[in-house]
Every structure is written in C-alpha cells, then in structure tokens.
Amino acid sequence: MSLTLVFLIIVIxxxxxFVLQTHWQASNKSTNNWALFQHIFTYTITWVFAFAFWxxxxxxxxxxxxxxxxxxxxxxxxxxxxxxxxxxxxxxxxSILWKKGDIHNFFVSIGFDQVLHYGQLxxxxxxxxx
Numbered sequence: 224m225s226l227t228l229v230f231l232i233i234v235i236x237x238x239x240x241f242v243l244q245t246h247w248q249a250s251n252k253s254t255n256n257w258a259l260f261q262h263i264f265t266y267t268i269t270w271v272f273a274f275a276f277w278x279x280x281x282x283x284x285x286x287x288x289x290x291x292x293x294x295x296x297x298x299x300x301x302x303x304x305x306x307x308x309x310x311x312x313x314x315x316x317x318s319i320l321w322k323k324g325d326i327h328n329f330f331v332s333i334g335f336d337q338v339l340h341y342g343q344l345x346x347x348x349x350x351x352x353x
Contacts, residue, residue, distance in 0.1 A: 231273075232344050239269035240340065252310060253318035259310060267303040274298075294351050305343045309336065 243265050251258035274295075313336040320329040 235273045239266040253314040263307045
C-alpha cells in the first residue's frame with residue numbers, strides 16, 4: 224500500500240466521519256439507531272463517491288496494475304457493517320464519559336474509536352487486494 228493511498232484513506236475517513244456527520248447525528252447516534260444509520264450511510268456513500276471519482280479518472284483503477292479487481296466492491300458493505308458495529312458501542316461509551324465529565328477518557332475513547340476505524344479500513348483493503 225503506497226503512502227499516497229494511506230494519506231487518501233486518512234483524509235477520506237476524516238471527511239466522511241467528521242466533516243459530513245451532522246450535529247444531530249453526532250448528538251443522537253448513541254441513543255437513536257436511525258441517527259447512527261444515517262451517519263454510517265453517509266460515511267459509506269462518501270467512500271463510494273471517492274472510489275468512483277478515482278475510477279473515473281484512472282482507467283487502470285480496476286486492473287491488476289493496482290491489485291484491485293471486482294472484489295474491491297466488498298469494501299463498501301464490509302465498511303458499512305464494521306463502522307456501524309464500532310460506532311454502536313463507542314458512541315454509547317463516549318456518551319457516558321461525556322455526561323460524567325470524564326473529558327480525558329472521553330478523548331481516549333474517541334482516539335481508540337479512530338484506531339478501530341483505521342484498522343478496519345487498512346485491513347479490509349489489504350485483504351481484498353492480496
């Protein structure tokens with residue numbers, strides 16, 4: 224995996240998980256599965272658009288030159304499910320920590336949530352392209 228790809232994954236994840244998450248989704252996903260679903264749907268669609276943008280401008284995107292074939296499309300449902308499961312638990316933990324005023328552990332938990340997301344993204348791409 225190239226350094227450029229690693230950087231793009233970090234940026235796309237940041238946009239999808241933070242920039243495009245609405246205040247309502249962020250405030251309610253710990254208690255409302257519809258808010259959580261909307262967040263995860265937007266997150267996954269962002270990945271679909273990013274991949275489509277890349278494939279549109281690079282005719283070799285789905286060739287063996289990059290190691291990506293049709294199996295790369297499993298990335299989207301895998302990412303949807305993994306992100307949903309992760310956020311289902313971490314948002315509830317973070318909500319409890321925030322309400323308790325435990326700011327340090329709240330941010331430790333946010334950081335761990337991000338480690339889980341990046342681990343899933345890198346592992347999924349690695350497994351689908353190996």
